Amino acid sequence: MPINTRELMDAVGMLTDQRNVRVTVKSSAKGAVICGTTCFVGGLLAGPIGLAVGGTIGAVGAGMMSKGKFRSVSEIIMNEMSEREREQLKGRILNALSEFHPTDMAVLLPLIMGNAQAQQAILSTVISFVSNEMRMQIVD
Structure with missing residues (x-):
């Protein structure tokens, strides 16, 4: 079963909210x-x-x-990214997680929530994407 982009973005949003990752406009x-x-x-x-x-x-x-003027990355992902940008981000996240071999959301969701290495790979990918592709500044 292919990975649903919306479900993946929801999981990434939860992770970025947990870590309080925000951007400034x-x-x-x-x-x-x-x-x-x-x-x-x-x-x-x-x-x-x-x-x-x-x-x-x-x-x-x-x-x-x-x-x-400061918004959470999850808000940016869910409300401001186009579908094309979400698909690009999904591809980059799956590429970053390729060593974990996620095949569907049933495997990917527990991996995201329970594996510190996977979380760090996702956060690094999301931060890089938001900074480089969307030209937004991450706030610590």
Whole structure:
């Protein structure tokens, strides 16, 4: 029986949620610029105290600006990937797990949930795919 892509993506989603793997949608750089700029301006205006106040204001502002911009990888997989991208990811995951010889979901699901090596192979593959193919930044 062939492996169902949707079931595999559900299992991968559960694994990435367990490990709290998230991506940012290009807002980390903006947040850093805001933080750095307010810190710099505060330092120019009020010296060492201004650095602290400017940095704090910048951090709060950047945090508010980036609210909702960090999403879980499982959300990306289930809601934003096209079917073609899911099929590509499935192929890469099965290739990464080729040493384990998964033939169907009945074999693959326990393997994903119970084998640390298989989990690491899947996570590495998913992170690589999301970073390289989808051009998203993984957040630790």
